[in-house]
Each structure stands twice: as C-alpha cells, then as structure tokens.
Amino acid sequence: MTQEKNNFQGLSVHNLTCERGYRELFTDLSFTLAPGEILHIKGENGAGKTSLLRILAGLALPVSGDVFFDGHNCRNYRSEYNEEIAFMGHKLGIKLELTPVENINSYCQLGSPCTEQQIMNALEQVGLYGFEDMYCNQLSAGQKRRVALAQTLLSQAKLWILDEPFTSLDVIGVDYFLTVIQEHVCNGGMILLTTHQEVNLNNCTTRYLQLPSGKVTH
Amino acid sequence: MYNAFFSLIKRDLRMAFRHKSEILNPLFFFVIVVTLFPLGISPDKHILAEIGPGIIWVAALLAAMLSLDSLFRSDYEDGTLELMLLSEHPLSVLVLAKIIVHWLVTGFPIIVFSPLLGTVMFLNGEAIETLMITLLLGTPILSLIGAIGMALVVALKRGGMLLSLLVLPLYIPVLIFSSNAVGSSMAGLSISGQLYFLAAFLIFCITLAPIATSAALRVSLE
Numbered sequence: 001m002t003q004e005k006n007n008f009q010g011l012s013v014h015n016l017t018c019e020r021g022y023r024e025l026f027t028d029l030s031f032t033l034a035p036g037e038i039l040h041i042k043g044e045n046g047a048g049k050t051s052l053l054r055i056l057a058g059l060a061l062p063v064s065g066d067v068f069f070d071g072h073n074c075r076n077y078r079s080e081y082n083e084e085i086a087f088m089g090h091k092l093g094i095k096l097e098l099t100p101v102e103n104i105n106s107y108c109q110l111g112s113p114c115t116e117q118q119i120m121n122a123l124e125q126v127g128l129y130g131f132e133d134m135y136c137n138q139l140s141a142g143q144k145r146r147v148a149l150a151q152t153l154l155s156q157a158k159l160w161i162l163d164e165p166f167t168s169l170d171v172i173g174v175d176y177f178l179t180v181i182q183e184h185v186c187n188g189g190m191i192l193l194t195t196h197q198e199v200n201l202n203n204c205t206t207r208y209l210q211l212p213s214g215k216v217t218h
Numbered sequence: 219m220y221n222a223f224f225s226l227i228k229r230d231l232r233m234a235f236r237h238k239s240e241i242l243n244p245l246f247f248f249v250i251v252v253t254l255f256p257l258g259i260s261p262d263k264h265i266l267a268e269i270g271p272g273i274i275w276v277a278a279l280l281a282a283m284l285s286l287d288s289l290f291r292s293d294y295e296d297g298t299l300e301l302m303l304l305s306e307h308p309l310s311v312l313v314l315a316k317i318i319v320h321w322l323v324t325g326f327p328i329i330v331f332s333p334l335l336g337t338v339m340f341l342n343g344e345a346i347e348t349l350m351i352t353l354l355l356g357t358p359i360l361s362l363i364g365a366i367g368m369a370l371v372v373a374l375k376r377g378g379m380l381l382s383l384l385v386l387p388l389y390i391p392v393l394i395f396s397s398n399a400v401g402s403s404m405a406g407l408s409i410s411g412q413l414y415f416l417a418a419f420l421i422f423c424i425t426l427a428p429i430a431t432s433a434a435l436r437v438s439l440e
Contacts, residue, residue: 057304058303058304059300059303059304059439059440060439060440061440079306079307079308080306082304082305082306083306085304087300087301087304089297089300090297091295091296091297091300092296092297093296093297093298093300093301094296094297094298095229095233095292095296095298096296097233097236097237098229098232098233102229102232105225106225106226106229107301109221109222109225109226110222110226110301110302110305110306110307110312111305111306113221
C-alpha cells in the first residue's frame, strides 16, 4: 500500500494557456499537486479560476498545454481520469424533482455504485437526516449544497475539484466541509479549490496559486 | 456500464412521470393539430383520406421536435449534464439512454393514439396498420436526429428556432418515405421498399447519432 502511494505521482500541469473571447486569462501556467495536498486557487473575479478548474476537470480544452494525472495525459485516458476526480461546480447537478436519496443514487450509478445504507449514512453526516424523502425543490440552497457534498463524499475519487464549495453554507456547514476536506487530504487525497474565504487547516499542506500570474506560494 | 445505462433510464422515466405534462403536452399537440385539418379544409372523406397520411406525419414530426427541449435542457441547467460528461462510462451510452426515454415518453404515446387519428382522417384498416408501422420505425429516428440538434443548441439561450432549422431538413427523408408508404398501402401497392429504407435509416441513426450527440454535447459545454 505504501509502495503504491509512493509511486503515485499526483497531478501535474504543464504550460497551460487559456483564452476567453480573445482575451488571455493566463499563459504558461505550470504547477504540481502531490497526494495529501490542497491547492487553493486565488484571484480576482474574472481571473480565470472557474475556467482553470473546468480545464482541469476535462470539461473545457485549453489553447495549449497538458494536464497529467499520475504521469498519464488526461486527454488520452479520459475514462480512467474521470474515475479519479469528483467535480463540484457552480451548478450542483441536483435534480429538483428527485429526493436527495434518488439524486445521490443516480450520481453514484454514474461512477461507483453504493448501497442505500451508505447513502443514508452520508446524508446523516452532512446533516440532512429527516430530509431524505423530501423533493429537492423543497430544500434550501444550503441544503442542496449539502446533498452535493454527500455525493462528493461517496465518490471514491482521489482528486476533488471544488469551485466555490462554501457558497450558501452556514457556519456549521462550512466547518463540517473543512473537516471533510482535511480527512480526505490526510487519507492521501488531493484537493483543488477556489474560494474567497480563508482556509486554515492544521496538519495539511496548503499551497496557494495566484491567478493570473500563476505564482505558487506556501 | 449497464448499471449506469439502466439507472439513467429509470431516473428519467421517474422524472417524466412526476412531470406528467412532459408526456401529455406533445400528445395533445399531436391530436389537436391533426383534428384542425378536417375543420379547416373540408370534412370530405376523399380529400381527408388523400392528405391524411401526410398530415399525421407532419404533426408527429412537429410534436417530436417541440418536445426535444426536455431532452437536455433541464440537465444542462442544473449541472447533471456536466456530471454525465465526467462519468467514467462512455457518454454515447448515457446519451442513448436519454434518447430512449425521450422516445418512450413522446414517440410511443403518438403511436398508441395514431389509429384514432387515422380513423378521423378516413384511412382504411390497412393504411392505419402501415401508419403504425411507419411511426414505430420513424419516431425513434426523430428522437435520435433531434438529439444531435438539441445537443448543439443546448447552451444557447434561445435555440428553439435554430433547432428547427437544423433538425427539420433532416426529418424530410423520414417524412417522404413514411407518408408515401401509407399512401401506397391505401392504393393497394407494395410498401416493403419504403419500410426497408426506414428500417435501414433507423439502424444507421441508432449506431451513429449517440456518438454525434455526445461530441456535440462536449462542444456545447465547453
């Protein structure tokens, strides 16, 4: 197991350039993300944080540059790469006509299937116990965010890509999310996130990527 | 992969039955459009029998096209489409599941109701039988081709008009062969040629349309 961990190379990004409507958002962006690390992407509004995350998730194509996961080019190993990532964007991927349980179940079926019991446990963990049979259009914005968090929890992905994950969560929700993030990182996971809040986590390596300069600081 | 395929079919069917309008609206549209013609043109038996096959088919075509919006729009808006793209399973398989549900929800009820409308248009028994066979072969083609067009315009705010410009010309072969088959069977001629063409076209679309649709979706979501 340790051997396997040592061999795992994480994510590395080479000379990424992104344009949005003839405007260059960032050029020649290169960085690496090792297992057990958090990369917090910072930048002003419109600096290209979401664009960067979408490129890294494989939803958008960069003008030039490559993304490697464990030494393999992600574009050539899309299905294998998709197995390893969990993406939470501005749109949560929650169907309003379905209950949280049905939502999570259909999410899990797209990746790694999970049992009813696991789903109930995850919902209890994110504080949605008692809401599992309500339709999601009766839930508040923060509660929907919690459903999405439960989905991320159940995915067996190594790399979590989180775009403004704390939006509309209350203080307890944010605290819980941070402990979940910490746990994931301590188990050798990797996290890429954008947020305008300060993220202070003990015993985790957090690095900061400043856009558009692309400078990485500790 | 089969799990993902069937669970997606189950999920979409469940949502369609929670939103019954998704099933009923295209069907009502189809019925109303067809019944407008006897009122507007003439209740004469011979005239209606002659134009009947074409009218029923044009109405089916429009009903299928107007219901295409339900195929990807809501998935695009709530982000589930992104999750589908990020699934480890082939996108074309997931897309095929969605197209099958679209056909079950909009195409299949039209087939069930077509004998009634055939009777309204004074088609004889054999022609109604042919009408149902052509609808059975043709409506899946409408869903499959429509999915490509819908995938191309899903990210546009007002893609409705563009969608009909993209999709309707591609529906023309289906319309020609189907209404011709119904007309021929009413005249007592052989219809195997038309049916073979429709069947071949259906198989062609089943094989290639999901691949084209998934490529279009990747472009649209970029």
